[in-house]
């Protein structure tokens with residue numbers, strides 16, 4: 001099974017999500033025999049069907065935090081992974097708020113769904129677990145939802161995902177050695193929104209991590225109409241790191257001669 005990332009949605013920011021200007025289904029990471037669905041937001045099931053992704057083959061569901069654009073379809077995706085909650089299988093990984101609830105952020109996975117999976121892991125920044133041949137590490141974020149985490153997936157390739165949140169000094173240390181870095185980049189560099197990343201902050205992080213490919217996604221309204229693509233080009237110019245603004249339904253091969261290239265599914269792209 002070739003390693004790849006499939007983007008089931010590249011929308012972020014509330015107006016993009018509520019109007020589904022861009023989709024919001026999270027992304028699928030396939031690597032070393034695992035198939036993980038990260039942040040299954042609104043419409044994840046529908047987008048999976050649209051893009052030909054078989055969620056019944058998932059080996060895990062991962063939820064970074066309790067904001068609805070990251071988790072509303074998580075329980076349904078768990079049901080799909082577990083054949084309607086009839087077959088106990090797969091892993092669920094989440095932040096403390098996602099699995100147990102924390103303060104005003106109530107748990108978003110019911111006890112019924114927690115019981116449906118084979119293994120549940122609550123992670124906080126710095127925690128590392130093994131899932132098959134993969135090592136998964138949780139990374140710190142600076143976000144409004146305080147237990148929000150990002151992830152690094154270490155296997156035949158190393159893939160980092162920032163989760164939500166603004167850049168903070170030292171964030172790069174979590175992503176050292178990443179070949180691919182997926183960044184939730186809500187706004188252009190000219191616009192700052194506290195505790196969310198803009199393109200200027202993404203550039204700073206990319207310049208320090210120097211992955212083979214940086215993938216911007218989770219766009220708010222101000223990143224649409226070609227802005228995200230222009231920001232990606234500017235980041236690439238300023239850092240020397242190949243940077244793309246992801247599109248809904250895009251598939252990125254992580255190894256072989258197609259490494260880092262987008263392939264197939266162009267018929268789905270706008």
Ligand SMILES: [Zn+2]
Nearest residue numbers: 065067145164
């Ligand atoms: Zn959030």
